[in-house]
Amino acid sequence: MSETKKKLTLRSAQWFGTQDKNGFMYRSWMKNQGIPDHEFEGKPIIGICNTWSELTPCNAHFRKLAEHVKRGILEAGGFPVEFPVFSNGESNLRPTAMLTRNLASMDVEESIRGNPMDAVVLLVGCDKTTPALLMGAASCDIPTIVVSGGPMLNGKLDGKDIGSGTAVWQLHEAVKAGSITMHQFMAAESGMSRSAGTCNTMGTASTMACMAEALGTTLPHNAAIPAVDSRRYVLAHMSGIRIVEMVREDLRLSKILTREAFENAIRVNAAIGGSTNAVIHLKAIAGRIGVPLELEDWTTVGRGTPTIVDLMPSGRFLMEEFYYAGGLPGVVRRLGEGGLVPHKDALTVNGKSFWENCQDAPVYNDEVIRQLDNPLLADGGICILRGNLAPRGAVLKPSAATPALMQHRGKAVVFEDFEHYKQRILDPDLDVDADSVLVMKNCGPKGYPGMAEVGNMGLPPKLLAQGVKDMVRISDARMSGTAYGTVVLHVAPEAMAGGPLGIVQDGDMITLDCRNGKLDLDVTDEEMQQRLASRAEKQQPSHKTGYQQLYIDHVLQADQGCDFDFLVGSRGAEVPKHSH
Structure with a gap:
């Protein structure tokens, strides 16, 4: 291990590793936080990119999540540095968080490139935070691992489970139809969202957490562990350990986000009954890392794949049951045993292949994760x-x-x-x-x-x-x-x-x-x-101001991922010139 450390050229050394004016200033300024000398002596500096915000309720528990990531980083011999980026939460942000997905990705990209970090842990949850952070990290291409915040507990109404988001659409239509009263509608409000975490249905947040896992950017089971389950914090701790190892292995994002990984993700999206938003987000992430991905790939790769996860809004259950039934590894095992995993040897962040992580995964409930011959839908691929x-x-x-x-x-x-x-x-x-x-x-x-x-x-x-x-x-x-x-x-x-x-x-x-x-x-x-x-x-042309006008002028169409035309492609993590 000591020989590996000696040979390792750390990116952060360009800030902290010189005995000159610049090295003096960078170390001195950091020391005002009480950091001792030995923390600057060849340790990997790990950025923790945090989308915590009380205005993004899905991600409001991320302060605690970040602390568990830090424990793992310190245990593995790294030094954690947490930093905030724009938190584009779908629940409160108007007119839509999609408007600011690209803004958040720019924030992430420039924060990574301009700061002394050798790798980054992305803390994601609400819908657009997952693609935004992956897009920004892909543009820099340093070792990266994703930690999702996890879904909230099942909603409850009249002694039955209700799904966040899905229940709103159903109950609102019922009010308009006159089949329930406004009082009954309002009674569901407090019971729908009763813990920290993202929507507990297979909405975009859960879909993108599954996509992050299917792409190989997370540790196994990241997608489904409930936000308030202690195992979510264990996974955060283990991700902190793993990211330090990834620095020493030079396991950068471009080695994970390959064409094969995206094809696996498309197949998984069909199996879980995933959100249509995944089409836009995967295209945008692929565009940043330089992987060709077209709408037709959803037909050639995804069509013909049975939907075997019985979750709302397509089915009956919620994310709690999905995790207890075996989570995404259980789904992948079912697919793989039916010859439906396109690329079993795709590399993942733990250094193992996609199939190695899932081949022995148990499935505990055949109603939630169905057998291939008893699907929720015979062909669940996006049309x-x-x-x-x-x-x-x-x-x-x-x-x-x-x-x-x-x-x-x-x-x-x-x-x-x-x-x-x-x-x-x-x-x-x-x-x-x-x-x-x-x-x-x-x-x-x-x-x-x-x-x-x-x-x-x-x-x-x-x-x-x-x-x-x-x-x-x-x-x-x-x-x-x-x-x-x-x-x-x-x-x-x-x-x-x-x-x-x-x-x-x-x-x-x-x-x-x-x-x-x-x-x-x-x-x-x-x-x-x-x-x-x-x-x-x-x-007539639109007359907007500020960021909205930038968006209108430069956004690509949906089939191209709605990224900005000037952001497509990976620009790497070359350190900007010193300003001192």
């Missing part, structure tokens, strides 16, 4: 749609959809934006029936801006009162991973960028064909070109 309404693609989540609606033709009921939808959907005279297709425009990356989670439009109250449970809905928006329904999302190009979605009119016929991956507006090519030309003349 990629193309056609004259979505030339660059759109997505649909089969495990959350109504099978009978996945091949459908109906007349469009059009909303020009989200405000127009909110005004019009309540109109008792709205010309709409169960076969209609609800279409919402101008809610994409540039249009909202930030591509808010409004794509799962609530149904017209007059149809809910008739017992209608689902309708085809189409937009350039996203939807929460906790939501459900036959919802077509991420239509690209978006309406605000001149996409065909912007020229749909009330009464137009739309054909959705998930089996063949088609989404078409039933008008002639000539009519479509005339409408597009007319709309282009009327299109």
Whole structure:
């Protein structure tokens, strides 16, 4: 071990390892925290990138989580330095945390590159914190390990389990339908979120925690351990130990985030019934590390994969049961034994292969993690749609959809934006029936801006009162991973960028064909070109200020991951020149 230490060239030595003016100043300033000399003598400096914030309730317990990471780092002979970055929480942040995902990634990237650290531990939880931190770290490519905050405990209402997020959509529709009272609706509020942690459904937070584990960037079981389970803190401690070892092995993120890792993650997303948001986030992470990933990969790799995790919103159970049933390693073992793990030898952060970590994983409950021959859905892969309404693609989540609606033709009921939808959907005279297709425009990356989670439009109250449970809905928006329904999302190009979605009119016929991956507006090519030309003349530029204008000017479309055009690619961790 001593020989390894002698040969190791630490990045932090460029700050602390010289006997000159700069070394003097860097060490001296750090010493005002009570740090003794020997901490600067060749120890790996480990950054702990913390998204703790009381405004991000999913991540509000991260101070304690960070302390357990520090214990592991110190035990392994490293020196921990904790630093904050922008915490983009979906629950409170307006207009949407997606707007600031790229901002957070820039914060992470520049914090890592500009500071004396040899490796980084990413503390993530709420939806966008996981991709944002991975994107920023990928742009620097130093040894990196992810520690998620974990899901909250099961929600409770009337003695039954309810899922965070999913229960909101269900109960709100029930209020509008008149099947429950407003008092009953409000009674669910305190029981839905009763512990620290992220949504306990297979929403975007849990999906991205599973994606981080499937990509190999976490220790096994990171995705599912409940936030308040003591084993979450054990995992944090062990991650602290492991990151120091990763420095000595020079196990950088680019050795983990390979094309093979992304293909494994796509397959896992289908098996867990994961959020459609994973499509955008994985593309953005892949773009930062330089791995080619396209929408078609979700078809070629993911389609045909059974959904075997029976969790809300697609199924019955919640993340507590998922962990007790065996967690993600149990899912991977089931997939692997059925020949459904594309790359068993993909490297993970603990130095073992993806399959080594899962091949002996037990499954304790066949209802929660089902057998391959008894799936929740035979084909749970994200459905990629193309056609004259979505030339660059759109997505649909089969495990959350109504099978009978996945091949459908109906007349469009059009909303020009989200405000127009909110005004019009309540109109008792709205010309709409169960076969209609609800279409919402101008809610994409540039249009909202930030591509808010409004794509799962609530149904017209007059149809809910008739017992209608689902309708085809189409937009350039996203939807929460906790939501459900036959919802077509991420239509690209978006309406605000001149996409065909912007020229749909009330009464137009739309054909959705998930089996063949088609989404078409039933008008002639000539009519479509005339409408597009007319709309282009009327299109007005947005007038925003500050970061929102930067976002509108530089954000890529959904099929490209909604990253900024100038952020794609890994820039490495070369130390900026001294300023002293």
